[in-house]
Amino acid sequence: MAARKVSFLSILFFAATVFSQDTINNAVVVSEVERTLDASSQLIKLIEIITLETAGGSSTSSFLYFIEPTLQDRLAHIDARVVGKDKASSRVLDVKETSVKGHEKSKVYRISLPSSLTGTSTDKIRVHSVYTHAQTPHPTEIGQQGHQLVQIKSNIYHYSPYQTRKQNLRVLLASSKIEAFSKEPKPVSDSGKEIKYGPYENIPAFTAAPLVLHFENNAPFLSVTNLARWIEVSHWGNIAFEDTVDIAHTGAKLKGTFSRLDYQRGLTTKASVAEFKTRLPISARDIYYRDEIGNISTSHVNKGKETVDVDVRPRFPLFGGWKTHYVLGYNVPSSDFLLKSGSNFVLQVRLIDHIYQNQVIDDATIKIILPEGASNIEIRAPFKLERLPDEKHYTYLDFVGRPVIVLKINNAVEEHIQPIQIKYAFDRFNLFYEPLLVIAAFALLFAFVIIYVRFDFSIMKSKRE
Known part of the structure; x- marks a missing residue:
């Protein structure tokens, strides 16, 4: 009986596919x-x-x-x-x-x-x-x-x-x-x-x-093989962005050994990449750029009319077949990207940033952390993307955890640098939940200290002289 049911559903699916085809x-x-x-x-x-x-x-x-x-x-x-x-x-x-x-x-x-x-x-x-x-x-x-x-x-x-x-x-x-x-x-x-x-x-x-x-064609043949992007929303006035980037030169591979002397003398292929420019929102602040070793001090930040430009310079030039890994993060005021109407909020942020000119992102995973207590989450995007199962993120004083929206996109280019909208409901009373919890914890601690110092817990009473 079960086999017949599966067979019947398969026939229905096939028929729906056939009739939905264009001519x-x-x-x-x-x-x-x-x-x-x-x-x-x-x-x-x-x-x-x-x-x-x-x-x-x-x-x-x-x-x-x-x-x-x-x-x-x-x-x-x-x-x-x-x-x-x-x-x-x-x-x-x-x-x-x-x-x-x-x-x-x-x-x-x-x-x-x-x-x-x-x-x-x-x-x-x-x-x-x-x-x-x-x-x-x-x-x-x-x-x-x-x-x-x-x-x-x-x-x-x-x-x-x-x-x-x-x-x-x-x-x-x-x-x-x-x-x-x-x-x-x-x-x-x-x-x-x-x-x-x-x-x-x-x-x-x-x-x-x-x-x-x-x-x-000596244009930079760079590809972001993997991008892990975290966007953490705080209703206390800040949104934090952090990108973990794996980037590779996918052009013709370097044949033979690398000569630092020839590179410094300028005797090197024009297809190598020494630096590239990343563009961040104009309100970006607290920018950091580091890798496994630590901060990379060769980068420079320039504020333009519409963007903040970061001159990203890896520790070594990228030749064909070479790759590098780094982390780039910054903060922005939540008022620039978060709209509210009563208990309803709309987060409007770019899914990816402008990493370099004519960029290619093979695989990107974006995790958006909303405040604890956010519900009725809806997503609107101007292009096709995959939504993976939601996760939970725990920080200080979190009980049920903060909802994390996990999005995935493959083969992304500059045309995907567009804002997406995330609509959710959030009770403003939740803003005061953690401060009240801290106040209550300190009140209990003070009460315990007061009680402790006022009671005598000794077994024998001292003799009065």
């Missing part, structure tokens, strides 16, 4: 797409300006966006908006991951349109996607004075389930030293750090033309 609307046509692939850093940033139309008098309120198969495992972020005169006037569109019948192994997103489309659209849709670890060092090892070469494999054409009437591609590279690049299909032209492909016309759906690039 390709063959009436949709991409009338024009302008593509820009930016490989000037360790990331690949792809921007596609898409103009759509529908044929046969049909209409649609959304369209499917397929991620290029060679890059879909490297996707870190995607967003879409209607192109405006500037970013402020652009309208953000809803982007949801979906499954398409017959393309179950593909990574597909359904992007909503600002209004139902019939005929040719007057709106241009800007789709922005970011990919990590998509530039492979080639060769994989270089000497201390060598130059770092990388290789990229992608698609020249816009990978689409719809026919594309016209398109072009512009590739931006980190340097003009290009070892090789794809020269078909024509027309293709290169000038310095830029390669242009197209325009191409009447491209069938799912058409692929291999794009292979081999060029010099």
Whole structure:
């Protein structure tokens, strides 16, 4: 009987999955797409300006966006908006991951349109996607004075389930030293750090033309392999942040031995990293930066107009294959990030900080410690993240423990530096619970001392002279 029940539930789950799948609307046509692939850093940033139309008098309120198969495992972020005169006037569109019948192994997103489309659209849709670890060092090892070469494999054409009437591609590279690049299909032209492909016309759906690039890229190839972030909220006016960072150079590995003399003379690869800049909130104070040995005094703190910049300098330069570990912490006033309405509070903080330019965080675990007695906890985030089971954190005078929200995110980039909201209920009387407990403890101690000194506990009474 139990086996039949499990089998029936499996059938229901399979049926729900099948019926929830999207299908390709063959009436949709991409009338024009302008593509820009930016490989000037360790990331690949792809921007596609898409103009759509529908044929046969049909209409649609959304369209499917397929991620290029060679890059879909490297996707870190995607967003879409209607192109405006500037970013402020652009309208953000809803982007949801979906499954398409017959393309179950593909990574597909359904992007909503600002209004139902019939005929040719007057709106241009800007789709922005970011990919990590998509530039492979080639060769994989270089000497201390060598130059770092990388290789990229992608698609020249816009990978689409719809026919594309016209398109072009512009590739931006980190340097003009290009070892090789794809020269078909024509027309293709290169000038310095830029390669242009197209325009191409009447491209069938799912058409692929291999794009292979081999060029010099000495940009910092740093990856935060593990980030453990603690955020402790106090209703006495302070929020404490502490990041434990494991960071590695993921570029071409250093071949041979390291020469300190050559490094000091400047005879070293430009791909090595001696320092990087971390940006903290403008109200950050009590900043500390240390590792297993102790405080690292080579760092500097500069206060700008909108951020506090910390020049993080490890104890040694980072070459390919090298890694380091450090702890960076600071405090901020709770009034800058904590909103309240009666007994309801909203904590609005960034999930991660700006650690360095064009950052990559492979694995991040964020633990947010709320005051003891917080309840009805709700989380709102502008992107997908995983919530692990809550934990308890005990400090001085805690009885039931402080609730700890545990969040996890993988493959994070700068686009994930956005505030999340944590809403919870907290009775203000709990603020005075611990002070009253301390007062009561001291009152009992004083009472005990008073009683002790007033009573005579001796066995024999002394004789009066």
